[in-house]
Amino acid sequence: MRKTGIIAAATAMLMTVGAASFTQAEEPKSGGTLVLGTTQKARHLNPAVQSGIATAVPGTQIFATPLRFDENWEPQPYLAESWSISDDGKSITLKLRANAKFHDGEPITSEDVAFSLQTVKDNHPFKSMFAPVTGVDTPDPLTAVINFEKPHPAALLAMSSALLPIIPKHIYGDGQDAKSHPANNTPVGSGPFKFVEFKPGEYIILEKNPDYFIEGKPYLDKIIIKNYKDITSLALAMDKGEINMYPFLSSTKDIVRLKKNDGLVVTDKGYEAVGPMNWLAFNTNNQYLKEKGVRQAIAYAMDRDFIINALLGGQSKAATGPVVPGSPFYAADVEKYDVDLDKANAMLDEAGFPRGDGDMRFALTIDYIPGQAELQKNVAEYLKSQLKKVGIDVELRASPDFPTWAKRVGGHDFDMSMDIVFNWGDPVIGVHRTYLCDNIKKGVIWSNTQSYCNEEVDKLLNEAGLELDQAKRIALYNKAQEIIVDEAPLAFINVLPYHTAYSKEIGNPPVTIWGTMSPLDEVYIK
Amino acid sequence: MTMTLLVARRLLHAFLLILAVLVLNFLLIHMAPGDPADVIAGEMGGATEEMMADIRKTYGLDKPVYVQLGVYLTRALQGDLGQSFFYNAPVLDLVASRAGPTILLVATALLFAIFVGTLLGVIASHKPKGFVSGLVTVVSVIGYSAPIFWTGMMLVILFAWVYPIFPIANMYDITKSGGFFGRVIDILYHLILPSLTLGIVYLAQYARLTRASMLEILGSDYIRTARAKGVAEVKVYGHHALRNAVLPVVTIAGLQFGSIISGAVLVETVFSWPGLGTLAFESILARDYPTILGILFFSSLLVIVANLITDFVYRLVDPRIRTGG
Numbered sequence: 063m064r065k066t067g068i069i070a071a072a073t074a075m076l077m078t079v080g081a082a083s084f085t086q087a088e089e090p091k092s093g094g095t096l097v098l099g100t101t102q103k104a105r106h107l108n109p110a111v112q113s114g115i116a117t118a119v120p121g122t123q124i125f126a127t128p129l130r131f132d133e134n135w136e137p138q139p140y141l142a143e144s145w146s147i148s149d150d151g152k153s154i155t156l157k158l159r160a161n162a163k164f165h166d167g168e169p170i171t172s173e174d175v176a177f178s179l180q181t182v183k184d185n186h187p188f189k190s191m192f193a194p195v196t197g198v199d200t201p202d203p204l205t206a207v208i209n210f211e212k213p214h215p216a217a218l219l220a221m222s223s224a225l226l227p228i229i230p231k232h233i234y235g236d237g238q239d240a241k242s243h244p245a246n247n248t249p250v251g252s253g254p255f256k257f258v259e260f261k262p263g264e265y266i267i268l269e270k271n272p273d274y275f276i277e278g279k280p281y282l283d284k285i286i287i288k289n290y291k292d293i294t295s296l297a298l299a300m301d302k303g304e305i306n307m308y309p310f311l312s313s314t315k316d317i318v319r320l321k322k323n324d325g326l327v328v329t330d331k332g333y334e335a336v337g338p339m340n341w342l343a344f345n346t347n348n349q350y351l352k353e354k355g356v357r358q359a360i361a362y363a364m365d366r367d368f369i370i371n372a373l374l375g376g377q378s379k380a381a382t383g384p385v386v387p388g389s390p391f392y393a394a395d396v397e398k399y400d401v402d403l404d405k406a407n408a409m410l411d412e413a414g415f416p417r418g419d420g421d422m423r424f425a426l427t428i429d430y431i432p433g434q435a436e437l438q439k440n441v442a443e444y445l446k447s448q449l450k451k452v453g454i455d456v457e458l459r460a461s462p463d464f465p466t467w468a469k470r471v472g473g474h475d476f477d478m479s480m481d482i483v484f485n486w487g488d489p490v491i492g493v494h495r496t497y498l499c500d501n502i503k504k505g506v507i508w509s510n511t512q513s514y515c516n517e518e519v520d521k522l523l524n525e526a527g528l529e530l531d532q533a534k535r536i537a538l539y540n541k542a543q544e545i546i547v548d549e550a551p552l553a554f555i556n557v558l559p560y561h562t563a564y565s566k567e568i569g570n571p572p573v574t575i576w577g578t579m580s581p582l583d584e585v586y587i588k
Numbered sequence: 589m590t591m592t593l594l595v596a597r598r599l600l601h602a603f604l605l606i607l608a609v610l611v612l613n614f615l616l617i618h619m620a621p622g623d624p625a626d627v628i629a630g631e632m633g634g635a636t637e638e639m640m641a642d643i644r645k646t647y648g649l650d651k652p653v654y655v656q657l658g659v660y661l662t663r664a665l666q667g668d669l670g671q672s673f674f675y676n677a678p679v680l681d682l683v684a685s686r687a688g689p690t691i692l693l694v695a696t697a698l699l700f701a702i703f704v705g706t707l708l709g710v711i712a713s714h715k716p717k718g719f720v721s722g723l724v725t726v727v728s729v730i731g732y733s734a735p736i737f738w739t740g741m742m743l744v745i746l747f748a749w750v751y752p753i754f755p756i757a758n759m760y761d762i763t764k765s766g767g768f769f770g771r772v773i774d775i776l777y778h779l780i781l782p783s784l785t786l787g788i789v790y791l792a793q794y795a796r797l798t799r800a801s802m803l804e805i806l807g808s809d810y811i812r813t814a815r816a817k818g819v820a821e822v823k824v825y826g827h828h829a830l831r832n833a834v835l836p837v838v839t840i841a842g843l844q845f846g847s848i849i850s851g852a853v854l855v856e857t858v859f860s861w862p863g864l865g866t867l868a869f870e871s872i873l874a875r876d877y878p879t880i881l882g883i884l885f886f887s888s889l890l891v892i893v894a895n896l897i898t899d900f901v902y903r904l905v906d907p908r909i910r911t912g913g
Contacts (some may be wrong), residue, residue, distance in 0.1 A: 097763055103870070105631065106676035113632040187635040241646075246676050262675040262682065263870060264862050265762050286762055291860045295757055298748065304763075463873050464630050465622020472626060484633050495634065507626060508634035 090569055094587030095284040098578070099296050099305035103263050103289055106246035109224035110178060111185040115310060115336075118224035118579040120266045120287055124165075125227030125251035126275070128156050128175065129218060130581065131335065133574045135390055137218050140581075141170065141228055141252070141275070151213030151530045158204045162275040164230045165256045172200035177231040179208065181240050190490050190527075191220040213528050215535060216490035223335070223487075223576040228252060254280035254583035264289055274583065281586035300326070306565035306587075309578040312558050313436055314375035320563045328563045332577025337386035337485025337492065338558035340378075340437050342428075342445065346513050346551055348477050350424050355413035357550040358399070360478075362409070363452045364445060365401035370556055373440050378559035383543040384493050386485050386557050391493075391536060393543035399553065406452045417453045425455040429470055429479035432461050438480045441555065472507040482558065483508055487575070489539060490527045497546060498523060514551035602892045607661075609888045610881055614660060617877055618653050624673040624875045625649065631674075647673055660881070669885065670878035674871065679882035682867065687886060689759050690863035692775075694845075694852050696783040701790035702841055706834060708791070709798025710825060716803060724795050731792030736851050740785040740858035747781060754781050757860040782859040786851055790844065794837050801833040835906055842898025846891045 102116035109121035128142040137145075142156040162170040176198035183192040194214045199207040210217070220226060233245050240246075249257050252275065255268035266287040270280055288305060290296035297316040300308040301323055311317060311328070321328045342364070344351040351357055370378050382398055385391045415423040428445060430438035439460075446456040459476075461467035471479045486492030495501050495508065499515035519542050526538035547554070562578065564571050570584040625643040629635035635643075644650045648659060663670060669679040712721040731739075747754045755761070760774040805811060806829055814828050815821075853865030860866065864883050871879040 095763065105628075105674055113634075116631065187629070187632045187639055189636050189639075242671070242676055244676075261685070261862075262677060263867065267762070288762065290757075291857065291866070295860065299757075302752075463622070465626045465873075465875050466620070467622075468626035468630055469622040472629075486633065492634075503637045506635060506637050506640055507629050509637075 088569070088588070090281050090584070090586040091588075092281050092586070093283050094281075095286060096282050096307060096568070096582065096585060096587070097286045097288060097305040098307045098309065099288050099290055099299050100308075100310065101290050101293055101296055102310070104260075104266065105262075107249045107257065107260060107266070108229065108240070108243070108246040109227045110181050110229050111241045111246070113187050113224070115579065119309070120268065120285075121224045121227060121249075122253065122576070122579050122581055123255040123268050123285060124249050124253050124257055125224075125229065126162070126253045126581065127223065127226050127228065128158075128221040131219065131222045131575050133331070133334075135334070135575055137222065140222075142221075145218075147530070151215075152210045154208045154210075154217060156206045156208070158206065159275050160204060162252055163273055164252045165250045165271060165273075166230070166233075167273075168230060168232055169203075170228060170230075170252055171203040172198075172206035173203070174228050174231045175206040176200055177235060178226060178228045181229060181234065182226055185240050186225075188220075188225070188486065188491050190494065191216065191225060213530050214490075215530050215532075216488035216527065219335075219488045220491065223579050225487075225491075254581050255282075255285055276583060280581075280583035282582065285582065300563050303565065306568060307571075307578070308563040309560075309572075311561045311563050312434075314377040314559055315436070317377045317559060317561050317563075318375055325566055326563050327566055327568075327571070328561050329571070329573065330559070330561050331573040332562055332571075332575070333558075333560040334386075334388040335485075335487040335575035336560065336577070336579070337389055337487070338482060338560055339381045339386060339485070340441070340480070340482055340555045340558055341381065342441075342553040342555060343471070343479050343481045343512050344551055344553075345474060345476050345478070345511075347474065348426070350415065350426065351477065353413045354549055355409045356415070357553070358548075359406040359409035359413070359452065360449065360454070361399040361550050361553040362402045362406040363448050363454075364399070364553055364555070365448065366399070366555060367401070369441055369444060373444060374436065374556065374559060377561075379557040381554040381557050383547045383554060384496065384552075385489060385539065385543060388557075389485060389489075390532070391489055391539045393540045393547075395540070396544050396547040399550075403451055410452060410454075415453075420455075421453060422450075422455040423453040425457065426477040427457045427459045429459045429461065429467060429476045431467050431480065431482060432463055434482070437482065437556075437558065442480050468507045471511050472505050472509075474504055474511060474513065479511075481508075481511075489523075494523050494527065497542075497551070512551040514549070516545065516549060519545050598896075602888075605892070606885060606888045609884050610661065610664065611657065613881060613884050614657050614877070615653070617872070617875070617880055618656075620872075620875065622875060623649055624877070627674065627874045627876075660878070664881070664885065669882040672871075672876055672879045674874040674876040674879070679878045682879055683864065683882045683886050686862060686864045686867045686883075689861055690849075690852055690856070690865060691890075692779065693782055693786065693855065693861060693863060694848055696779055697786035697852075697855075698790065698841060698845075698848060700783055701787040701794055702837060704787075705791040705794025706798045706830070706837060708795040709800075709833075710802055710830060712795065712799040713802035713806060714825070716799075721799070724799060728792035728796045731788045732796075734789075736785060736789055737854045737858055739788060740782075740855055743781050743785055744858065756781060759862050782855050782861050785858070786848065786855045789851065790841070790848065793840065797836050797840060798833055801836055802829055805829045805832050831905060835902070838898060838901055838905060842895055842901075845894035845898075846887075849887050849890060 104116040107120050109117050126141045129137045130140040132138055141162055143159050144157045146155050179198055183195055194210045194212050196209045196211050230250055233250055234240055247260055254271055254274050256271045258267040258269050260266050268285040270283050293313050299305050320326050344357050346352050366380055379387055383393050383396050410423055417423055428442050430442040442458055449456045470476050484492050496510055497519055499520050501510040502513050503509040522538050522542035526535050529535040567588045569586045569588050572578050572582055574580050625640040628643055629640055648656055672679050672682055708724050712724040744756045748756050755778045759778050760771055814824050856863045856865035857869055868883045
């Protein structure tokens with residue numbers, strides 16, 4: 063056995079105890095209701111067949127996963143009390159807790175794990191999570207052995223948060239399509255909270271699971287997730303104390319405003335795994351943008367510091383490559399493209415596009431996702447004025463709503479577009495898709511819509527996806543990122559300023575890498 | 589015989605109206621760029637090619653539009669409004685759960701507008717050059733010309749910041765538990781601002797309408813006769829004059845039912861009222877075709893029913909119509 067989870071778990075436990083002794087001044091107490099406000103509307107509540115924040119937040123309360131992650135990217139026992147990876151990396155053995163039950167009283171067995179994994183593999187949009195899984199053996203009710211055709215280092219992370227919810231086989235195994243199963247609206251899981259009521263587009267009510275497999279938890283009696291129609295009314299509700307938690311707060315104006323409220327805490331912790339990035343994408347099939355020099359010149363013309371400090375109120379971190387800072391795979395040592403208009407002009411001259419009519423070299427359009435003006439439209443407008451300085455005539459192309467934008471960019475009908483893409487924890491899940499040659503899929507949003515293709519990058523990414531040794535894996539990703547940043551199929555701008563605002567009466571706020579997309583069984587009301 | 593013919597003609601009209609509404613809107617919504625697969629992929633933070641093809645296949649979006657239209661209409665005529673593309677629920681359930689709040693809002697606003705509007709009109713007609721009359725005119729002009737969403741937003745600002753005494757969003761507070769009775773009170777409390785906003789435009793119209801027709805009727809012979817034979821002034825106004833003066837209000841209110849529903853869409857959006865309007869708005873953004881069409885189907889039904897009710901009220905108020913004269 064190469065690495066045993068028990069040891070990792072024990073060390074992590076020691077660490078938590080150490081940290082807890084000075085952060086927790088008071089004992090958590092039971093009772094109270096957490097009212098969480100969001101603008102994200104859940105289609106249903108089963109994360110096995112639906113990714114995204116809206117389903118993940120309630121989904122991780124209702125469904126338990128084999129593992130959970132702490133704030134240091136370390137896996138922790140959850141439904142699985144221990145786990146081990148075989149020497150060849152081709153199988154992972156999970157030992158389940160003996161006392162874990164679904165909310166309807168049925169015990170959780172390895173059969174449920176096997177069934178859940180197959181459901182996720184068949185239906186979840188993140189195909190790369192479990193694509194190498196060949197099958198799950200269930201030698202006894204509490205042991206599940208997951209077999210892979212090749213080593214798959216992303217698997218551990220893919221067994222946490224909302225990515226591998228253990229769903230009851232006795233309910234979902236009735237032959238109905240999991241994507242539209244009626245139980246998705248009235249889910250039965252095994253997590254800290256039980257389903258009570260779901261009014262689509264309005265609210266979700268969850269209550270404490272008294273038979274939760276972790277003794278003494280959760281502390282909260284109830285969680286209410288309230289939908290708000292827009293971020294303005296949501297920020298107002300937080301300010302007025304109508305709700306006591308507002309996760310995925312991203313408007314810098316509201317961040318600044320809520321920080322001024324003495325009754326609230328506003329933190330940017332809890333979004334490391336989501337890794338949300340704001341960038342400018344180039345369609346490399348465009349006659350100008352196919353030139354690397356032109357893309358680099360545009361990157362040099364953009365003043366990232368100005369965007370972050372002036373447009374985004376200094377509330378956001380810089381993004382400099384495919385992986386967000388805060389991830390173990392972040393590459394710090396890459397070209398940063400600090401603003402240099404002279405260099406940009408020189409590069410455009412060199413690329414063979416001299417200034418012509420009206421002092422302009424050529425014209426391009428820029429698209430942006432509607433509804434997120436601060437991160438998208440405002441930056442696009444800034445880029446228009448900035449690129450004019452280097453002789454590129456930019457026209458903004460507005461989209462009335464998301465599907466319109468998605469159709470354009472997904473359909474490769476664009477020159478440049480602002481875009482927001484998430485890392486989703488492991489690069490295999492959320493990073494590879496943007497760069498692999500075989501993921502140039504017309505009509506699919508957030509595939510390789512840039513049509514960027516580099517064989518060496520492909521080779522490095524694929525190799526890194528198989529490497530079990532963390533240090534070697536990091537080195538491979540570093541190399542790949544260096545090439546990608548140099549070739550600039552994207553100009554990286556910033557990490558989304560995701561923050562969680564919560565009332566000071568909340569104890570143990572969710573600060574692990576998955577934030578509110580992890581079980582809130584430690585949260586309590588003071 | 590004429591009655592049967594009338595009913596038959598009405599039903600035929602209703603059927604054609606609903607058919608036209610469905611066909612036109614079906615085509616319109618399909619002309620908008622992007623489809624539910626894009627929206628669902630967006631919601632999920634990405635998808636694969638196979639998955640998007642699968643979504644399109646599940647919802648029949650891979651077929652030509654006319655085939656989709658045919659399938660939809662055939663099912664709709666059998667009473668099956670289909671499954672929402674966005675939410676994992678039948679359209680009928682979604683519409684049913686949202687219809688109550690909309691009907692509550694529209695009915696409250698309409699009744700408020702009719703009663704208060706008529707009352708103001710009557711008061712104004714009493715002294716046509718008096719202060720109340722002038723006030724009614726001013727309020728009417730403002731109420732009628734201010735866009736409904738603007739009035740709503742001004743009220744939101746007023747009651748969110750200046751006088752935080754009324755709730756400005758949602759239909760009730762789910763965090764409050766006061767039993768059934770407490771919930772009813774809470775709903776009424778939340779209903780005040782949205783119904784006021786929606787009602788005020790119509791209130792203004794009805795007040796002016798009542799004032800004008802009251803003035804006309806008060807000058808007619810039979811009123812003079814009534815006064816001459818010594819009928820009390822209150823009865824002259826309430827019984828003799830108002831009964832006739834209210835007819836145009838009933839007519840207009842019935843005709844306006846369609847526009848008041850579309851006004852409700854705006855009001856619901858401003859006040860996050862969980863009705864059909866909010867659902868319609870979200871469904872358009874999500875390209876949730878069956879839900880949009882389901883809502884339109886239901887609203888057409890509402891308008892048709894409202895017109896029938898108008899006819900009935902008409903007969904109630906004016907005996908001349910009852911006798912078929």
